[in-house]
Amino acid sequence: MKNPTLRTWPDEFRGVPNAFLRSALFGAVRKGSRIDLKRVAINSIGGVQISYTGTRLDQIDLSVWLSVLHLSRQQMLGQELRYKAYGVLKLMKKTDTGKNRKLLHDRLLRLAACTVEVVLGDISYTGSLIKHFYKDENSLEYVVILDARLNALFSKSGFSYIDWSIRSALDGQPLAQWLHGFYSSHAKAYGLKVSTLHQLCGSEAREIWKFTQTLCRAFDALSAAYNKHGKSFEYAIRGDLVHVQRQESLTQCRHLSRVEKTKMMRAVLAGREYRSSR
DNA sequence: TTCAATACCGATGGGAGCGA
DNA sequence: TCGCTCCCATCGGTATTGAA
Numbered sequence: 321m322k323n324p325t326l327r328t329w330p331d332e333f334r335g336v337p338n339a340f341l342r343s344a345l346f347g348a349v350r351k352g353s354r355i356d357l358k359r360v361a362i363n364s365i366g367g368v369q370i371s372y373t374g375t376r377l378d379q380i381d382l383s384v385w386l387s388v389l390h391l392s393r394q395q396m397l398g399q400e401l402r403y404k405a406y407g408v409l410k411l412m413k414k415t416d417t418g419k420n421r422k423l424l425h426d427r428l429l430r431l432a433a434c435t436v437e438v439v440l441g442d443i444s445y446t447g448s449l450i451k452h453f454y455k456d457e458n459s460l461e462y463v464v465i466l467d468a469r470l471n472a473l474f475s476k477s478g479f480s481y482i483d484w485s486i487r488s489a490l491d492g493q494p495l496a497q498w499l500h501g502f503y504s505s506h507a508k509a510y511g512l513k514v515s516t517l518h519q520l521c522g523s524e525a526r527e528i529w530k531f532t533q534t535l536c537r538a539f540d541a542l543s544a545a546y547n548k549h550g551k552s553f554e555y556a557i558r559g560d561l562v563h564v565q566r567q568e569s570l571t572q573c574r575h576l577s578r579v580e581k582t583k584m585m586r587a588v589l590a591g592r593e594y595r596s597s598r
Numbered sequence: 599t600t601c602a603a604t605a606c607c608g609a610t611g612g613g614a615g616c617g618a
Numbered sequence: 619t620c621g622c623t624c625c626c627a628t629c630g631g632t633a634t635t636g637a638a
Contacts, residue, residue, distance in 0.1 A: 404600085406599060530622095601636105602638105604635090615625105618622105
């Protein structure tokens with residue numbers, strides 16, 4: 321059987337499975353030591369079940385993984401893919417320094433050494449995020465092999481596009497990056513409790529008020545990043561509820577438009593009055 | 599283009615202290 | 619007791635410079 325390729329997306333976006341954006345798999349955790357987990361259930365919503373074995377992943381791991389996927393998206397999964405560290409760092413908008421190269425190597429190791437079990441309806445995936453990788457010492461290239469079964473996580477409605485410019489603008493702010501991914505995976509944002517976000521993002525803050533402080537800073541940063549890129553993002557925290565309003569992407573507008581059209585047709589067929597919820 | 603060393607910056611959570 | 623502000627330690631990231 322011929323190996324599949326990933327779905328493709330424009331250069332300014334990155335495709336990410338919703339299961340990963342709506343869970344604490346790539347958490348908004350602080351810098352520093354990472355704990356090792358053994359088949360731990362990861363907090364998630366939307367009917368996604370994830371269990372994880374390996375070193376705790378963070379937003380930098382997600383950026384590295386997305387960069388590898390981006391470079392691999394038009395090539396056959398399951399085959400050797402070759403990249404220079406310089407190219408990957410450039411794609412990640414990181415400076416090409418010894419520290420960052422070591423960081424890249426460590427993150428690739430982490431992504432290759434983990435095991436993720438994802439179940440979403442009739443879709444499931446068990447395996448590492450990078451099947452295999454090594455550094456070719458002759459050509460100084462990284463040789464990466466991605467599991468062909470990863471393709472299952474990129475079903476038509478199972479993944480989202482995230483704006484790479486906005487994500488890059490939030491570098492160094494893991495919670496803001498997590499929020500960006502989370503809200504990018506929803507065509508329409510709905511009210512959520514602060515405590516729910518606290519669990520979903522995998523924050524290590526022990527007290528909710530402390531997390532709320534960080535959350536406000538992260539939302540401010542996210543809002544500024546959206547504005548800088550000519551888009552709007554507004555939030556409000558009322559009591560323990562978080563409300564978000566943002567400018568939807570083109571694909572999400574199309575999706576919402578399809579949903580609205582279906583609702584309208586059903587209402588017309590049933591002889592009911594139709595009111596748009598948008 | 600690749601790699602390394604160094605100094606400094608800054609995001610994050612922890613904890614002390616304070617007032618209601 | 620709770621919620622908040624402020625300060626601090628940690629440690630990953632950046633800037634700069636230079637060599638191969």
